[in-house]
Amino acid sequence: MLPLDKLIRFSFRPDKYLTPDEVADARKHIATYWEKVTRFHPQDDESLLGIPKPYLVPSYQEETGFDYNELYYWDSFFMVQGMLDDEHKELVTGILEDLMALFKRFKVIPNASRTYLMGRSQPPFLTTFIFDVYQAYDPGDEWLKQAIEVAKQEYSTVWMGMKKPNERLVHQGLSRYYDINYLHDLAEAESGWDMTPRFNRRALNYLPVDLNALLYKYEMDFARAAKIFDDKREAAKWEDAAELRKKTMNALMWDKIRGLYYDYNYIKEKRNTVSSLAAYFPMWAGMVDEKQAATMVKALRRFENKGGLATTDALQVGQFVLGSVPTQWAYPNGWAPLHYIVIKALERYGYHNDARRIANKWLKTNLNWYNEHGHFLEKYNVVSPDKPPVKGVYPSQTGFGWTNAVFERLCQDYIDRPL
Numbered sequence: 001m002l003p004l005d006k007l008i009r010f011s012f013r014p015d016k017y018l019t020p021d022e023v024a025d026a027r028k029h030i031a032t033y034w035e036k037v038t039r040f041h042p043q044d045d046e047s048l049l050g051i052p053k054p055y056l057v058p059s060y061q062e063e064t065g066f067d068y069n070e071l072y073y074w075d076s077f078f079m080v081q082g083m084l085d086d087e088h089k090e091l092v093t094g095i096l097e098d099l100m101a102l103f104k105r106f107k108v109i110p111n112a113s114r115t116y117l118m119g120r121s122q123p124p125f126l127t128t129f130i131f132d133v134y135q136a137y138d139p140g141d142e143w144l145k146q147a148i149e150v151a152k153q154e155y156s157t158v159w160m161g162m163k164k165p166n167e168r169l170v171h172q173g174l175s176r177y178y179d180i181n182y183l184h185d186l187a188e189a190e191s192g193w194d195m196t197p198r199f200n201r202r203a204l205n206y207l208p209v210d211l212n213a214l215l216y217k218y219e220m221d222f223a224r225a226a227k228i229f230d231d232k233r234e235a236a237k238w239e240d241a242a243e244l245r246k247k248t249m250n251a252l253m254w255d256k257i258r259g260l261y262y263d264y265n266y267i268k269e270k271r272n273t274v275s276s277l278a279a280y281f282p283m284w285a286g287m288v289d290e291k292q293a294a295t296m297v298k299a300l301r302r303f304e305n306k307g308g309l310a311t312t313d314a315l316q317v318g319q320f321v322l323g324s325v326p327t328q329w330a331y332p333n334g335w336a337p338l339h340y341i342v343i344k345a346l347e348r349y350g351y352h353n354d355a356r357r358i359a360n361k362w363l364k365t366n367l368n369w370y371n372e373h374g375h376f377l378e379k380y381n382v383v384s385p386d387k388p389p390v391k392g393v394y395p396s397q398t399g400f401g402w403t404n405a406v407f408e409r410l411c412q413d414y415i416d417r418p419l
Helices: 020-037 073-079 086-106 126-137 141-159 184-190 209-228 232-253 277-285 290-302 336-348 352-373 401-416
Strands: 169-171 333-335 379-381
Touching: 020 352, 020 401, 073 086, 073 126, 073 336, 073 401, 086 126, 086 141, 126 141, 126 209, 141 209, 209 232, 209 277, 277 290, 277 336, 290 352, 333 336, 336 352, 336 401, 352 379, 352 401
Parallel strands: none
Antiparallel strands: 333 379
């Protein structure tokens, strides 16, 4: 954190990009923070499950009584995005090994490594994590074959399951978020978006855009692996599965008028009307055509604000979740993992200027808060970046694992590399 007499607030002018010197102190803070959130817990201990290698937890706030000691599934994927380098090789590969060890033992990668969080999972990023490690560290094709086999088992057992404890495949080949207790709010917790107006407190009734785009990504990653192993028949099988999923998603979820994907209520047989950044997971996964991509880039104006991308558009009256549950995964809050997904989606389809603009806004929002308060947040108010984010069902967290990691990754991609 900068001393008060040197406190700098960076302009949100779109033509003013950050320099390496301006982010140096924040990046140094992030580099030293990882030690505080590294845990090693190889043996079961009451509710905390033993896993073989050191791992990262999202945050550390001992003074609040709300500290973490367990590994989380999708948090872990995003937390390694800023450390895919030789220095962190052992930690990154160890975290992936921990996730796969949990699946091998329990036939699910749970929400987190706690006995009481075993009834659900989290958004599945295992194949992407596997290929990140494969590309960064070249562990060899035999390693890839074994890792992909674990992912195939997770795909078929958990995400394509049709009965308890994994009743997720429910409609036209598409899957939903789920919890073994068969409660809507707990299924919503599996989405990671706890809580959000996307599902109207009826998450079990919805086919989510993000989940099915992630499963499309699994299918294409299985095809990619098969090609590496020179198995053309296997590759074709998975490409056919991905193509069928894409066609079904386009039929049920794509709204040509609004230019976005929407979660589909298969009970009522209609799309939801809440516009959210979940719509960009298909673009990140590479399953949209060029015309759809262009339309989706235009639709970004629904979400883009002074400090970055809001999780949903500005909700209309009647769109808020009924009851008293706060919806932190909604306007005006912005989240690091969703910025990462959208930015990578834009880059994938060649919208480099849009990606850089959004990355720069998000970096400035993070950096201004850090320079003033000395820490990063779990989420930010992107509409009024000087104000705190809207609170959720649990206390707002500082730290914060995936925010730190995405900040570092965006610095690598957009500040370290010349224009």
